[in-house]
Structures are given as structure tokens and as C-alpha cells.
Amino acid sequence: MQKTNRLFENIEKLLGETKSFPTPFFLVDETLIENNLKILQHVKNKSGAKILLAQKAFSCYDTYPLIEKYLDGTTASGLYEAKLANEHFNGENHVFAPSFSDRDIKEIAKICTHIVFNSVTQLNYHYEFVKSNGLSVSLRLNPQHSTQDGGIYDPCAPHSRFGTLASNDFFNQPDTHKMLDGLHFHTLCQQGFKDLESTFDVFEKRFGEFFKKLCNHKTRNHKTYLNLGGGHHITRDDYDLDGIIKLIKKIRQTYDCDIYLEPGEAVVLNSGYLISSIMDIVNNDGGIVIMDTSAACHNPDIIETQHSYVPKIFDAKNVDLKSIRNERIYRLAGNTCLSGDIIGDYEFEKKLDVGDRLVFSDMALYTIVKGNTFNGIPLPSIYIRRLGGEIELLRQPHYLDFKSRLGK
Ligand SMILES: *Cc1c(COP(=O)(O)O)cnc(C)c1O
Numbered sequence: 052m053q054k055t056n057r058l059f060e061n062i063e064k065l066l067g068e069t070k071s072f073p074t075p076f077f078l079v080d081e082t083l084i085e086n087n088l089k090i091l092q093h094v095k096n097k098s099g100a101k102i103l104l105a106q107k108a109f110s111c112y113d114t115y116p117l118i119e120k121y122l123d124g125t126t127a128s129g130l131y132e133a134k135l136a137n138e139h140f141n142g143e144n145h146v147f148a149p150s151f152s153d154r155d156i157k158e159i160a161k162i163c164t165h166i167v168f169n170s171v172t173q174l175n176y177h178y179e180f181v182k183s184n185g186l187s188v189s190l191r192l193n194p195q196h197s198t199q200d201g202g203i204y205d206p207c208a209p210h211s212r213f214g215t216l217a218s219n220d221f222f223n224q225p226d227t228h229k230m231l232d233g234l235h236f237h238t239l240c241q242q243g244f245k246d247l248e249s250t251f252d253v254f255e256k257r258f259g260e261f262f263k264k265l266c267n268h269k270t271r272n273h274k275t276y277l278n279l280g281g282g283h284h285i286t287r288d289d290y291d292l293d294g295i296i297k298l299i300k301k302i303r304q305t306y307d308c309d310i311y312l313e314p315g316e317a318v319v320l321n322s323g324y325l326i327s328s329i330m331d332i333v334n335n336d337g338g339i340v341i342m343d344t345s346a347a348c349h350n351p352d353i354i355e356t357q358h359s360y361v362p363k364i365f366d367a368k369n370v371d372l373k374s375i376r377n378e379r380i381y382r383l384a385g386n387t388c389l390s391g392d393i394i395g396d397y398e399f400e401k402k403l404d405v406g407d408r409l410v411f412s413d414m415a416l417y418t419i420v421k422g423n424t425f426n427g428i429p430l431p432s433i434y435i436r437r438l439g440g441e442i443e444l445l446r447q448p449h450y451l452d453f454k455s456r457l458g459k
Contacts, residue, residue: 108315237280
């Protein structure tokens, strides 16, 4: 199996081809996405799992015709993502949200095929309505098994609002399983197979009996399913593909159920770039580079993770400005008024100049979808490189991106 996309393949060619494009811009590469889709297809074919795109990570719907050739559908974090899939993706349309309003659920019931409730209260509240509209219904569980170190991405952290606990009386009632078509857990983030395996073990210990009851309840016209959520870094070089394939086959055989995976990241891992220009370099106890991009506006994950996430840049490595110094080490910062709008500290192979273009890699996921116009900063343009190699402009920044959200 050919694995991941090399991070900076053909970067010189990329810069050459895009020299006339105004920065900053995202470039999403369909060939690189297709490489990932082929790996996911391999997992699907060998394991029998169904795989959905989690649109939260990436929703450039111009690529959906490509993605729908390989995946079974999408999952949405609420009404708007579900609408986008309904308009642009031909496949199953799943939706999960911590809660659904009366207003949203009316539209969701018309366009979604599957709905995942976060709590028993939400399930009971909306149950009759979504069932009468023919939706397949599942409940999100909280296995209370943390496999990541307490960051903002751990749905099993203490006091988490996500998923129903095994201690809930719902699981001891004689007939509650008849309400459900499946179960769901999502606990991982950028993780390998071992963490899925240990999570599934805990799922079986805490919910195995209930799940068995669900699977043996044969009045439905489809198999019961278990959705293993997202966060599986399946398209990363070192992911244990054989491990996940074996586990899924084992679960399907043991319970006679269907399995869903709903990765976001893994679908578009390493398949986009952000190209940005150096506007100025000021000196303040080190070279401080002012870019025409911004962490706060174009890559908020940097700030949300308090810099534990640092984007990769071509020809540069992440360093700590406080501990080492030389004239090729710079702090990259954004073009906003926020003092903390810092992208990171990097050592470059050569000294930088105003006007240089820097290439950030792995910029398709959790960037374009999170863009905002704080400070009136324009959003980057979005270009797409089609499978044939030609580059197409999808959208340009517009003053209305900023203004239209602020009044009539
Ligand atoms: C975020 C999320 C996903 C996708 O996670 P990735 O880390 O992008 O794979 C899938 N399911 C749910 C419920 C999520 O919240």
C-alpha cells in the first residue's frame, strides 16, 4: 500500500506555478486527497467498515464529487454542515450535536439519514419526531477512557459534556435498546490504532451487554451499527492498517453489526498548503517577521492549543526562540492587533527577506473551516489543484466576508 503524501513534494514547482497569485492563499490538492482516499478505501474493502467524511475538519464542497467516489457519506456537527452535505455530497448524511433545537431538528429530519444524540434527555425529547421522519437513531457514549493528555480535544476528560455514561440508568431498563439503531463513541484525536483498541476494550466492558442486546433485537430492517467516531490517523505513515482492519472484522463477526468510522483529518491529511508573504521584519531581541496571514484569523488552532500545535513550514524547523539564537531564527507573527497573534518560532535554511513567500504544509484540515475576519483581516483565497494538474480559483476574499456578519 502506498502510504502518505510526502510533505513538500514539488514545492519549487508549486511556488513557480502560483507566483502570480496574490497571497495569502490556500491551495488544496485533489491528487493528495485522492491518495488518502485510496488508503481509506483499502480499509473499507478489507474490513467491511463504512467511512464518512467529518465535515468539521474540511468542508470545501468543490472536492465532494471526488470524495463521494470513495466514502459512504458525511457527518455533520449540526444543521449547516448537514445542509452543505445535502446540497453537495451524494451519500449518507449523519449528524451529531450536543443538543438540537426544535427549529433545527425540523430541517435536519428532512435532509439527514442518521442522527446521533448526546444524551438520554435529548434522545427522549426528539425521539418520536425523528423516528416518524424515518431517521436512523443512535446514542453517543462516553467510555470514560482518556487516551490523550488532558488537552482541549479529549471528550473523556473529567466533567466532559460528551456522551452518555455507563452509569446511566437508561442501560438497565428492559426496553430502551428498542429505541436505538446504533451506538456511537468519539474519543480520539490524531491517534494510532492502539488507542482505538484500548478504547474498544473499555467500550465492551462498560457497554458490551447492552450492545449485544441491541444487535440481537431483530425487528429492524438493517444491522445495528457501532460508530467508532473520528480521530483515527489512518493515512499517516506509521498507522497500523492491519490492526484496524482486523479489529473491525472481529467486531462485525462477534456482534453481527455494521461499523462506521468518521475521520476528518485523515481524509485530507497533508493535502493542502497555505502560502503567505513576508510583509516586514522588525527587530526586538530577535527577528520578528510580520506575515500577511494570522494565527488568530487563519489558523486559530495555534492559539487554542496554546502553541502545542505548530504548523510545518517548508525549509524551516520549529525552535524555541528563548533557548537558541542565530540570524536564521525568527518569530513569525500575524498581521492583526493581537499581541498573542504568534504563529511560532522557526529556524530557516537561509536569512529571510521582505517579499519572500513561505509555504505552510498540512493546511487543508481545521484551517479553512475555522477562518474568521477578526480585525477586518481578509480571509485567504482558496485555490484547488484538480486531478489533471490545473489550478482553479474557488474563492477570493471579499469585504462582505467581514461586513455581512455585522449588521444589515
Ligand atoms: C471532530 C469529530 C470527528 C472528526 O475528527 P478528526 O479528528 O478530524 O478525525 C468525528 N466525529 C465527531 C463526533 C467529531 O466531533
